[in-house]
Amino acid sequence: MNKEIKNIAIIGTGVIGNGWIARFIAKGYNVTAFDLAEGAEERTRAMLNRVWPSLKELGISDIASQDNLSFVTTLEEAVATADYVQENVPEREELKKSVLQSIDANTNPNVIIGSSTSGIMPSTLQDGLKNPERLIVAHPFNPVYILPLVEIVGGEKTSKETIERADALLTAIAMKPLIVTKEIEGHIADRLMEALWREALHLVNDGIATTEEVDKAIIYGAGLRWAQMGPFMTFHLAGGDAGMRHMLEQFGPALKLPWTKLEAPELTDELKERVITGSEKSAGNLSVAELEEKRNEFLVKQLELVADYWPVFSNKSE
Structure with a gap:
């Protein structure tokens, strides 16, 4: 646990906000949450009960307790x-700016403010803040309480100290911070995922593959490798004994072939229906909640396996 930071405020308790709550609570922090949506607290507490077994398997703090979560009725009280x-x-953008300005106005200037935005650059969000140097993007991945990656992105006015403190805090809650040193829309991980998503939509839209076939191509192919190695290390192995050098010489020219499409296809009603019905067919009789439970069990086991092969990527606390 980070000794400097003990009290966490979570503003907005949707899927991502609740994920943050679960992770901080599991690591022994006190969390105060605020959300105007009716039934927000009930949904959050039900989520905590549902995922607590997964959190225990990953490793929780000795002082972790669901009683360390409280909901309040105003943003000012939360922060x-x-x-x-x-x-x-x-x-x-405008909603985020408004909320961040309220947080900025009602907190001590040394309090770090993180935004979970998946695409907006921090310099944009810093506009209008009295203390912009303490704002960062802290972009996690769903489910936040299991997946360790978090992108830390500073804006033009973010201080080096803020980045370092945020890095220390997020590391203390068993995350794997990726400090993005140059701002770009969508940061790093989402840009990579969006490229694959666009190509997947083209394959379905052009009648080349069904949603089930696209998923199968990833599950039993690239996905298995990517859980252990990223694309660069995967292609390094593809080059044989000479590694990436031979791989680029042999397969580099193929990059010029028109295999992929950079722009997304138009999201027509027909394409939407293909994607929706295909996804529902793959889900079968399982509800989203049941699918989430199966996903969580799989990810916990997968993280343990990754840690066995790559100890530096272990997600468990010391």
């Missing part, structure tokens, strides 16, 4: 005693 604030409101 009043916070040492760190994580904003998770919908991905609308």
